[in-house]
Amino acid sequence: MKAALPGPDGKPVLLGEAAEPVPAEDELVVAVEAYSVNRGETLQLDGVLGRPRPDWRPGKDVAGRVVRAAADGSGPAVGTRVVAHPPAYGWAERVAVPTRSVAELPDSIDSVTAAALPLAGITALRLLRAAGPVAARRVLLTGASGGVGHYLTELAAASGAAVTAVSASPGRGARLLELGAVEVVTSAARARGPFEIVLESVGGPSLAAALARTAPGGLLVWFGQAGGAPVTLDFFDFFKGPAQARIAHFDYTASGADYGDDLAALVRLVAGGRLHPEIGSVRDWSRTADVIADLRGRRVRGNAVLTVG
CATH class of the missing domain: 3.90.180.10 (Medium-chain alcohol dehydrogenases, catalytic domain)
Structure with a gap:
């Protein structure tokens, strides 16, 4: 073949x-x-x-x-x-x-x-589970103009989250507003925090900027390093705002290799006009x-x- x-x-x-x-x-x-x-x-x-x-x-x-x-x-x-x-x-x-x-x-x-x-949709579903309840919470999403970001934006907004999406290109980010984002900015440094939940996929200086905008006791879920640059964090920066904030590493495969149920859920959402x-x-x-x-x-x-x- x-x-x-x-x-x-x-x-x-x-x-x-x-x-x-x-x-x-x-x-x-x-x-x-x-x-x-x-x-x-x-x-x-x-x-x-x-x-x-x-x-x-x-x-x-x-x-x-x-x-x-x-x-x-x-x-x-x-x-x-x-x-x-x-x-x-x-x-x-x-x-x-x-x-x-x-x-x-x-x-x-x-x-x-x-x-x-499959991969983008399953990742989005499992990220939201890792983040916990998002209704009425402010959510910052970096690297939002890729496949995962579009699904995350629509699913989180439909669950009642106020999503600020980060897209380096305003043109690539325009669709995110249609999917429910309340704001699209060109970098994490331009986002107006604090955010109870941060979903970070760029790495490098983006993660540090996103962490600085995390609310005290908030959660930053790190699920990628699309920018390619390694992350440098200063322990003492936590005392300047996001005190007791948590950083969680995310791998979509860690919650199991049975993907059928998640795929079926995505199919139902698309068929019902609730996911695009x-x-x-x-x-x-x-x-x-x-x-x-x-x-x-x-x-x-x-x-x-x-x-x-």
Whole structure:
């Protein structure tokens, strides 16, 4: 079968031949119709997150149709339209996925829309759980113009939070106001605190500025370092405002590798008109390398989706 294969030493991803998936007893096989590219996958390709094993291929967000049901009888039947979150290998014509990481799709949600849901949507849901109740609380969200940020903004605002979103580009941040943000600023340093909850994904000086705007006893959840710069914090800065504030590291996988329930919740929200995936780029999968370059250059608002024809 055809698959998007990572080139050696950071070379562009190219279409080539790969072995057919061999599913485990609790895995089904999906014929992929669309997949999403995430910034974390570009970091893996760059080696920032450590070199994957030699046979590794990217692909954690897919939508398509079941062509082989799980041998243990779990999961949807052959022919069912699904959205899925495999551990990897999804940038291909077919991929094996654990049935616990699959949700069925209604006819009202097309594959392009569905492919934008898994990693970004699951991360947003689990971040909000980590943050705790957000109703009537002031929330600061950095790096808000990516896929996770759009979902977080809409979900938090719908829950009653007053969200201040940070987007370095005003144009990229305009959609966040439509999704419920009360304000969009170009840096954490320009945000008017204090904030009971801070969701920080940029790192470097952004985290320090966000912490300075955290309310006493507030919570800063650190879920990324998209800016690439390491963070330097001064212990004594906590005495200048955010006394007894907490910093929590966040990894969406830490709360379990069963993603089906979260995927089903995202599907229900989209089908009910309560969640609106922001898809900034849709291209044929032969353009995967171009999309990766655009993501690295921060030229995509929301999610980037590739269609498999």
